[in-house]
Amino acid sequence: MKLSGSLKVGNASIYLDYNATTPLRAEVKAELLDALGEPNNPSSIHSLGRIARRRLEKSRRQIATLINSPPENIIFTSGGTEANNLALKGGQCTDIIVSSVEHEAVLAAAVNAKKISVDKNGIVILSELENVISDINGDCFVSIMWANNETGVIQPIKEIVEIASKYGARVHSDAVQALGKIPINFRESGLSMMSISAHKIGGPTGIGALVIADDVELKPTLVGGGQEKGRRSGTENILGAIGFGKAAEVVAQNPAENKRVQNLRDLFETKLSRCFPKVNILSQNVPRLGNTSAIVMPGVLAETQVMSFDLEGICLSAGAACSSGKVKRSHVVEAMKIGDEPATNTIRVSLGWDSTELEIDFLVNSWLKIYNRANKKI
CATH class of the missing domain: 3.40.640.10 (Type I PLP-dependent aspartate aminotransferase-like (Major domain))
Structure with missing residues (x-):
């Protein structure tokens, strides 16, 4: 599946890991x-x-x-x-x-x-x-x-x-x-x-x-x-x-680029919250970069999520991507002292100039599919 406007990376169709690295302009x-x-x-x-x-x-x-x-x-x-x-x-x-x-x-x-x-x-x-x-x-x-x-x-x-x-x-x-x-x-x-x-x-x-x-x-x-x-x-x-x-x-x-990306990020968080009202989006009400969402999926380890999203054709990560490919507890989330589950179950969605609303819709649908599968609700 190749979505319009997205970046093709290997077998993946959707790249949502801009905080790790960006495509070459x-x-x-x-x-x-x-x-x-x-x-x-x-x-x-x-x-x-x-x-x-x-x-x-x-x-x-x-x-x-x-x-x-x-x-x-x-x-x-x-x-x-x-x-x-x-x-x-x-x-x-x-x-x-x-x-x-x-x-x-x-x-x-x-x-x-x-x-x-x-x-x-x-x-x-x-x-x-x-x-x-x-x-x-x-x-x-x-x-x-x-x-x-x-x-x-x-x-x-x-x-x-x-x-x-x-x-x-x-x-x-x-x-x-x-x-x-x-x-x-x-x-x-x-x-x-x-x-x-x-x-x-x-x-x-x-x-x-x-x-x-x-x-x-x-x-x-x-x-x-x-x-x-x-x-x-x-x-x-x-x-x-x-x-x-x-x-x-x-x-x-291109100063307007960031505003478009932020609007897209906000749309993603709104759609995800509507589909799953109990979703936990970290630091949602304080100043944040307009492209970034840190999301806790209840009951599903971050490593499992990353692999599951990859199978869906979506590239994202569990926090920082500078640990030799290893997924571990987030020291950032641990420092926030908001419980054990966020430190192990948080994934990061980071958008960029090539991200589209069609990709966001696919991400939300995949998120719910992965959550339901992990919690044996389907």
Whole structure:
């Protein structure tokens, strides 16, 4: 079965896992094909090297336009994970504070960090954050994601920065999931650093960036040739950067895209709730990314759901997709302290620019079929 407007992935017809990765946008593919096969080393001083340098800096400017940042403050990395590691390990601060719902890339890079609790909706408890910062004798570094990859919950970054600033603390935000889905203004955010990635907005995998404020000094975690102004050595991934820049340009030129996707997500949740009034949609009444739904299916493990939906021709996931293909209890949902079942039975539906209402209808019908089958009601 192939539905109009959907992305064909292997034997699946419907792709609803945009928070894991996105399809490559057509505009990005065309840009990459144009540059493919060229000798792209921007450190070379000959004419082809200079062309590569111009391509690299153009990409930097395209990304800067999307997030309102000085282009020279964008450091290209191999992805969001490296950007997070560079921020946490290159910031040279021993006292690090994170939230309990951060991506594994942050939690693993800051194993000794103090963790701030979240409420039942997954929002950082600001009073606890202030108490922890005020108790630290000396400089500290706060890293809290802009939007959660599993639930879509948007954190109060403005208030977090205001609290941290009272005590002279710097703030980094993992904005990998937020990029392209909500407006981001780095200059006005008050953040010291921010991580972003291309493959969440229709760009290629293997390319990301750490954005830094003017006054930030980083100790590089990768040393060698001194690329990226000595902040990240290694020949730049020119093709990746070109794709990242083009994807950022496309997103910036299509502001109405997110509203259409949010309307589609809301329609999906409405239809599902009508068919199954007891459905539990996590964090439904707090600010969320407009494309994301985290849904608890009573009595059915997330792993079983993912496999069942796959057999129906639907690609979605159980929370984060960065665990070597393994489905495990969600540390994000566990941190929300809303019971055992949500931590094991929650799936994530994340829509994108290619999603359609026809696909939503098929998803709702499949959801009910899987639930009824699992609970032996048919």
